[in-house]
Amino acid sequence: MPVYIYLVIFAIAVAYSFNPVSTVAVAASSITFGLPLAMAAMVGIMCERTGVVNIGIEGTLLTSSFFGFFVAALSQNLIWGLLAAIASGAVTGLLLALLTVSWKMDQIIAGTIVNILATGLTSFFYKQGYSLPAIFPRWSIPGLSEIPFLGRVFFQSGPITYFGLILIFVLYFAIYRTPWGLRTRAVGEYPSSAETSGISVLKLKYTNVIIAGAFGGLTGAYLTLELVGSFDRGFSAGKGFTALAIMIFGRWNPIGALLAAIFFGFAQALANQLMIDGLVNIPGPFINMLPYVLTIVVLAFSAGKVRGPAAAGQPYEREQA
Amino acid sequence: MATLLQVKNLTKSFGSVIANNDISFEVDAGEIVALLGENGAGKSTLVKSVFGLLRPDQGEIYIDGKQMAPGDTAGVIASGVGMVHQHFKLVPVMSVTENIILGDEPKNGIFINIKKAEQTVRALSEKFGLEVDPTAIIEDLPVGTQQRVEILKALSKDVRLLIFDEPTAVLTPQETDELILVIKNLASLGVGVIVITHKLREVMALADRVVVLREGKVVGTTTPKESNESGLAQMMVGRSVVLEVDKGVARPGKAVLSVKGLEVFDDRKLLAVKGVDLEVRSGEILGIAGVEGNGQRELVEAICGMRMREKGEVLVSGLPTKDMHPHAVHEAGVSHIPEDREKHGLVSSYSIADNLILNQFDQEPFARGWFRNMGATRENANLLVKKFDIRTTSAAALASSLSGGNKQKVVIARELSQDLQVLVAAQPTRGVDVGSIEFIHKQLIAARDKGAGVLLVSAELDEIISLSDRIAVMSGGKIVAIVDSKDADRNHIGRLMAGLKE
Numbered sequence: 078m079p080v081y082i083y084l085v086i087f088a089i090a091v092a093y094s095f096n097p098v099s100t101v102a103v104a105a106s107s108i109t110f111g112l113p114l115a116m117a118a119m120v121g122i123m124c125e126r127t128g129v130v131n132i133g134i135e136g137t138l139l140t141s142s143f144f145g146f147f148v149a150a151l152s153q154n155l156i157w158g159l160l161a162a163i164a165s166g167a168v169t170g171l172l173l174a175l176l177t178v179s180w181k182m183d184q185i186i187a188g189t190i191v192n193i194l195a196t197g198l199t200s201f202f203y204k205q206g207y208s209l210p211a212i213f214p215r216w217s218i219p220g221l222s223e224i225p226f227l228g229r230v231f232f233q234s235g236p237i238t239y240f241g242l243i244l245i246f247v248l249y250f251a252i253y254r255t256p257w258g259l260r261t262r263a264v265g266e267y268p269s270s271a272e273t274s275g276i277s278v279l280k281l282k283y284t285n286v287i288i289a290g291a292f293g294g295l296t297g298a299y300l301t302l303e304l305v306g307s308f309d310r311g312f313s314a315g316k317g318f319t320a321l322a323i324m325i326f327g328r329w330n331p332i333g334a335l336l337a338a339i340f341f342g343f344a345q346a347l348a349n350q351l352m353i354d355g356l357v358n359i360p361g362p363f364i365n366m367l368p369y370v371l372t373i374v375v376l377a378f379s380a381g382k383v384r385g386p387a388a389a390g391q392p393y394e395r396e397q398a
Numbered sequence: 399m400a401t402l403l404q405v406k407n408l409t410k411s412f413g414s415v416i417a418n419n420d421i422s423f424e425v426d427a428g429e430i431v432a433l434l435g436e437n438g439a440g441k442s443t444l445v446k447s448v449f450g451l452l453r454p455d456q457g458e459i460y461i462d463g464k465q466m467a468p469g470d471t472a473g474v475i476a477s478g479v480g481m482v483h484q485h486f487k488l489v490p491v492m493s494v495t496e497n498i499i500l501g502d503e504p505k506n507g508i509f510i511n512i513k514k515a516e517q518t519v520r521a522l523s524e525k526f527g528l529e530v531d532p533t534a535i536i537e538d539l540p541v542g543t544q545q546r547v548e549i550l551k552a553l554s555k556d557v558r559l560l561i562f563d564e565p566t567a568v569l570t571p572q573e574t575d576e577l578i579l580v581i582k583n584l585a586s587l588g589v590g591v592i593v594i595t596h597k598l599r600e601v602m603a604l605a606d607r608v609v610v611l612r613e614g615k616v617v618g619t620t621t622p623k624e625s626n627e628s629g630l631a632q633m634m635v636g637r638s639v640v641l642e643v644d645k646g647v648a649r650p651g652k653a654v655l656s657v658k659g660l661e662v663f664d665d666r667k668l669l670a671v672k673g674v675d676l677e678v679r680s681g682e683i684l685g686i687a688g689v690e691g692n693g694q695r696e697l698v699e700a701i702c703g704m705r706m707r708e709k710g711e712v713l714v715s716g717l718p719t720k721d722m723h724p725h726a727v728h729e730a731g732v733s734h735i736p737e738d739r740e741k742h743g744l745v746s747s748y749s750i751a752d753n754l755i756l757n758q759f760d761q762e763p764f765a766r767g768w769f770r771n772m773g774a775t776r777e778n779a780n781l782l783v784k785k786f787d788i789r790t791t792s793a794a795a796l797a798s799s800l801s802g803g804n805k806q807k808v809v810i811a812r813e814l815s816q817d818l819q820v821l822v823a824a825q826p827t828r829g830v831d832v833g834s835i836e837f838i839h840k841q842l843i844a845a846r847d848k849g850a851g852v853l854l855v856s857a858e859l860d861e862i863i864s865l866s867d868r869i870a871v872m873s874g875g876k877i878v879a880i881v882d883s884k885d886a887d888r889n890h891i892g893r894l895m896a897g898l899k900e
Contacts, residue, residue: 256503256510263489263500270487274501274551275472387490395451 093226099354103346104230108238109304111335111342113138114368116241116296117320118327118334119248123289125329126252127282128265128388129177130184133169133191135317137290141166141297143199146308150207155302158209159237162298163291169195170290171283178282181392192317200310212306213237235303241295242335249331261285265386268393278393293317315369322372328383337375341368401463402427402559402590403448403479408457410443417443418454419614425559430581430591432601434634435611436831437802441594444611445561448592449481450474461559480552484564486544488551490537494530495519498551522550527583541691542573549580559590566600570689571859571892578604596634596832598627599860612636635832645843648867650679653716654851655701655732655820660710662693662700670696672875673710678820678851683842685854685866685883689895693875694855695737698824701853702734703727704742715819728757731819735809735826737855743809746798750790751779753797754812778815786811787837803834810841821845824855839865859891873897 092100117134124131144165149158169191176187213235222232252258260281263271268278300316301308323341327334348364351357403425410418417440425431435441446452448459450471459466461477488497495515504511504518519532528546536544545565552560562581566574581604585591595601601608602622610618610633618633625633657676664670670693678684688694699705701712703724712719712727720726728734736742744753755764755775763774779793788807790800797805806826813821823842827835842865846852856862862869863886870880871894879894 250509254509256505259492259496259500259503259510262492266489266491267487270489270497271500273481273483273487275475276501 089226097226099350101226101229103343103350104226105233106346106349107339107343108230108234109342110345111338111340112238112241113296113300113304113316114320114323114341115245115335115338116299117293117317118323118338119245119331120289120293120296121321121324122252122327122329122331122334123248123261123285123292124173125324125386125389126261126265127285128268128386128391128393129173129282129286130188130390131173131286131289132185132188132318132321133173133195134293134320135313135315136188136191136193136195137166137169137293138297138300138313138317139192139195139199139311140169141294142301142308142312143195143203143297145294145298146209146301147207149209149302153210155209155211155213158302159295159298162302163294166294166297167287167291169293170287173290174283174286177392178279178286181394184390184392196311199312203308203310209302209306213303235299237295237299237303241299244292244295245331245335252331262386264393265388268388272395278395282393319368319372322375325379325383325385326375329385341371344368344371400427401425402429402461403592404460404463405444405448406458406460408444408447408454408459410440410447410452410454416614418447421457421611421614421616423609423616423619425590425592427558427590428585428588430585430593430604430606432605432608433592433594433611434596434598434601434608434630436596436634437829439611439634440614441611442563443614445481445563445592445594448474449479449561475555478556478558479561480555480557480559481561482545482548482552482563482565484567486548488536488544488547490535492536493532494534494536494539494547494550495532497536497547498522498532498554500551502555518554519550522554526550526553526580526587528580541568541689542570542576545569545573545577546580553584557589559592560584561592561594563594564596565593566595566597568690568857570896571888572896574600598630601630602627610634631832643839643843643864645865646847648682648846650682650867651849652680653677654680654714655853656713656716657697657701658711658713660697660700660712661708662696662705663708664693664696669708670875671700674872674875674877676853676870676877678853680819680849680851681846682867683846683852683854683865685856685862685869686872687856687859687862687869687891687895688872690857692872692895694872695824696875697872698734698737698822698853698855701727702732702736702822725757731817733813733816733818733821733850735806735813735821735823737824737828739805739809744797744805746796748797749779749794750783750788750797750800750808751775751793753808754779754782754793754815756812758816782811782815786841801831803830806830806838807834810838814841814845818845818850821850821852822855823852825857826854827856827858827861859888859895863888863891871895 089100117138120134120137121131141162145158145162148161149155173187173191176182176190177184215233215235218232222228260271260276264278264281272278323334323337326337345367348367352359352364401424406422408418408421421444433441443452447454450469453469461479466474495512498519499515504514516532523530528550530543530546530550536547565577569577581591593604605622608620608630609616612634655678657674660671660674661669662671674697686694696705700707703720703722703726707721714730714732717730719730740746755778758764759770764771783790783793786807788811789804797808827838842852854865863883866883868880869883869886870877871891873895874897
């Protein structure tokens with residue numbers, strides 16, 4: 078792995094020496110485009126690590142963007158919007174947990190229900206003509222933001238970006254180093270081993286799926302309140318599904334998924350920049366296709382080769398009769 | 399000695415079936431009690447009730463004289479009861495240490511203190527003489543070692559009563575002997591032990607006291623000194639049982655099944671069968687002895703056309719058979735009693751009658767043109783249900799309504815009621831009661847005497863030795879030896895199974 082990192086640093090350095098402006102722009106956009114995908118992938122990771130396949134991430138993103146936008150627009154307060162987004166995301170998590178953990182419904186169907194419900198409700202209640210008071214401003218971190226290249230790429234971002242990045246690292250350490258993570262992984266791999274060790278499988282599944290939903294809500298807030306500043310029908314545009322591909326590409330590891338997401342973001346940022354610089358002439362729709370094409374390619378090449386949590390997708394029944 | 403566990407008048411039923419009927423027994427500190435009984439006698443239900451995984455309908459459980467609340471697993475664990483499960487409760491992708499500390503992790507701030515945990519595991523494994531590498535990943539360990547981890551996991555919680563559920567089912571004879579020493583050592587340290595088993599030999603070697611269960615009731619309590627194997631078997635089954643299989647001399651003819659240089663991958667794409675040559679002659683039973691997971695499953699599946707053959711060929715009566723084409727292999731005259739009858743042997747949502755013609759539904763007389771002949775299907779079913787003593791109310795009942803033994807009889811009835819040259823029987827008596835085992839053994843010998851070549855794969859070494867005419871020992875994906883069953887010696891075969899050189 079380190080070899081790749083050196084190669085990437087070398088490539089950036091070369092690009093920077095030829096065209097510093099474009100290089101910085103591409104790198105910064107990679108983070109901007111990649112971050113929501115990375116955060117959405119965390120939703121998938123937290124759920125699958127506990128044995129719940131979540132294809133309802135898309136619905137969570139859509140629901141939370143919707144509530145984030147309209148609560149912020151109606152109250153003319155971004156913080157209320159942020160809180161509403163997180164809470165509504167958690168509610169979609171609760172719904173998924175109810176369907177899959179308590180009622181033991183097929184997890185793919187349960188996720189589809191979340192998605193359809195989100196699409197239907199947000200379309201039905203959508204009204205034109207509302208706007209946000211502002212979007213979350215960029216915070217330049219004193220000192221750090223002055224560093225050439227890195228300063229612009231990492232330390233001149235909005236608050237949710239910082240918070241999201243920190244949470245991804247927190248999640249990484251939590252999964253691999255804490256009792257919670259050990260128990261979560263045990264439940265995702267072999268729930269009856271956890272049960273016989275005195276761990277409540279149902280409780281842990283509920284907790285994790287709801288927290289994951291809240292994380293998805295934060296992602297929705299990022300999209301509408303920090304990145305775009307508006308909301309439209311079908312606003313999430315498949316990011317929740319792309320996030321699943323990123324989760325697999327990153328092997329259910331938060332850091333892996335973050336790198337994978339930045340790679341996706343980079344592909345899009347690069348294509349954009351090439352077009353802006355007039356170096357290539359690709360019609361816009363093709364550029365916009367890029368994340369979806371990459372998703373297909375990544376899944377085609379990694380499917381079957383990587384191994385996810387063994388018990389993901391299976392409802393857990395106690396041996397009770 | 400002090401009474402550790404006391405079970406009083408325990409009753410537990412599932413619907414109309416009474417699994418445990420008014421059971422009472424005791425275990426003292428330092429005592430090894432064997433719970434002996436057939437499959438379905440209620441042993442597992444009983445210990446699950448003791449462990450709090452099930453709620454008994456009636457009865458009381460006392461640990462150290464203190465009454466336990468029904469269904470309170472955490473309370474039972476806190477009172478010092480541990481269980482070594484038959485299907486290990488270990489997470490395959492995690493390390494030994496992680497598995498042992500799961501649920502009770504030593505902490506350093508909010509993080510797990512893995513160094514300290516590893517030291518604890520090391521200390522524990524030295525104290526009880528159970529050698530294991532704390533950093534090893536479970537799925538890389540042999541089954542015997544995994545069981546050691548399972549035992550250590552139980553011991554890490556400071557147990558005074560340890561329950562073993564069918565502990566030797568997956569072990570080689572040598573590993574079994576080691577386990578017996580381990581259990582005796584634990585008892586000498588004052589731990590009370592309950593061993594659930596249906597293997598008479600182990601009961602005789604291990605137990606201080608034997609509690610025999612039949613149909614949910616305690617039918618007797620005895621000690622190995624006061625009883626013997628056939629006496630225990632009689633108590634267990636309720637009638638006298640022939641432990642020895644009665645069979646005539648084999649009259650082997652020409653080779654009907656030849657396997658040449660066969661190489662097969664397992665599900666993880668690792669080579670599981672590493673160049674096997676075999677010949678089964680008509681009128682003989684060739685038994686394959688081996689610890690499970692040494693390539694037997696892959697070998698059987700490759701022979702029957704269910705798994706890709708990487709190299710080599712399989713000939714039936716001299717003719718090569720098609721790879722990955724189970725129907726064609728069946729047409730060539732190979733009948734197959736699969737290891738996993740639920741998955742490969744039956745469609746449990748179909749009727750017994752349909753299951754009895756699963757591989758010939760499209761042939762005369764069960765089909766007429768494009769349509770099925772329900773009359774012929776019914777007649778065939780009624781005939782076979784009678785002939786093979788399948789215990790059911792009707793042949794139209796769903797296969798899922800049958801007990802394990804009767805399901806197996808359906809599979810055997812279907813496979814043996816056709817013209818066959820080769821019978822491949824994988825674990826034919828697994829999960830089957832003693833009465834059905836006797837019947838199934840007779841059917842296998844009858845197939846042999848009618849001139850079929852029988853390839854028998856079983857994890858039960860006793861079954862292999864008593865049924866086979868020749869025994870091939872499989873270890874690490876290879877046939878390491880073929881011996882005549884007349885010269886078979888348990889210990890010798892056990893060493894070969896474990897991969898030891900002579």
